[in-house]
Amino acid sequence: MTETGFEPKIVAFLCNWCTYTGADLAGTSRIQYPPSVRIIRVMCSGSVDPTYVLKPLLDGADGVLIGGCWPGDCHYQSGNYKARRRVIALKEILKNAGFDEERVWLRWISASEGGRFAETVTKMTEFLKEKGPNPMRRKWAV
């Protein structure tokens, strides 16, 4: 794949109650966003184990997006607060283990924010285009 034709691949873990519904709204509202994102619906951002984020990154996904409800809005009261801490720890570990932690994004997007979802995917796609492909894509020894 040439650099100029590089289309990033984003794996997105979206919470059922907010961000997934927000993505659905973006679709039903016909808001355009890049086809770079592969969505996986999870029940809560707090249910995203770091392993889920690490596996795609090691296999060469260019970015991982975790989408949850805004603080205070978690369907399970505190899942997103726990997700926040877990993602902060994960990014610190990635950074110190020699990875590019900027490929992992955590965003709060509510069920009514279809526009914000489309905007986030667009921004992340542009950001990853600028960064270039995940070097893990070509590394066999991981």
Next chain:
Amino acid sequence: MRTIIPVENSDTLAAVRGFLKRLLEADVVDALLVPMETPSGTVTPALVADPDLLDAANPLAPVMGLNAARVAGHVSIREPRGRIGVVLRPCELRALVELVKLKQASLDDMVTIGVDCLGTYDVAVYTEMPAGGGVDVRALWATAQSGELAPQEGYAFRDACQMCEKPHVEEADVTLELFGADLTTGVPVILPDEVAEKLGMETSEVSEDFRSLRVEVVEKVVAARTQVRDARFAEMRQRLEQEGIEGVFAACVLCHNCMTVCPICYCKTCLFKSPTFEHEPMQYMNWARRKGAYRLPADTMLFHLTRLNHMVLSCIGCGMCTSDCPSELPVGVVFRAIGQQVQEVFDYVPGRSVEEPLPLVTFREDEWMEVGGE
């Protein structure tokens, strides 16, 4: 209260054994978890109920085959059980604190007996030492007084011990204070008044000189070890930056030893021992085609990175992972160097207190407000 266990004929070990025996005889505890000498020339923890068998107890042996907090968890986690005394090194005490918070051990009806650590050898080294004249315990105990901790000539302490900046007991119910003491004459001990009463021990005049000497010796040891630690961390961080974790762990055979011996990795249904990673042959083929080649065993870096995420905030630096790595990888340095950074983010010191909640099970609503709203 503070007192001194008197030592006769410079036999420090006999005095310590005598003290442990009295804990059982005076009914302070029903059993003691303590390192016991084995016929093969090393020590292993055992739960001892018969005081006569404590003639084989050796909590001063400079060898570490496992972090005994693991087994302290096994024998304490559920009621009913009797009262247990656990004789542990500082790194084992710290691991026990983490296990209590992970609900894998219980301090109820438990007396923790902490012993300052003068450094330990790997089992393979320790069992080899008799051929070279054995461990010179007098020389070793002398280092407790001077703070000039050093392995015997021709041998090396375990990798983790060389950079251990917390070899002194910080918190235990009973503390055997080796640092600063002349162990040929007596072993200073701190113990709860009610235990001392049961044992018939009276406050002994621990001189002010000893108190200040101990502080001085501990400071000296901590400073020297911290220097070694910081140099090792800096070296490892540079390697990680240049080679990545996949470079440092390139020779990993995915034996899971580091996880098995880790006192913090307690999960009985670890994801990495599940069929999750038994992929279909076609899946491997697809990966090989996509990347050109695919490292086997598969998911090795995923294993290390996941373990970092799951336990590094609680890593107390016992270094059993390094000791038991068949590929002699610097697992402990990697985990400690990364762990220090992550622990700082959460202002968390593993093993410090059972009162401090684990960083990933707690939260504040008003923290990291900038995250997620971009």
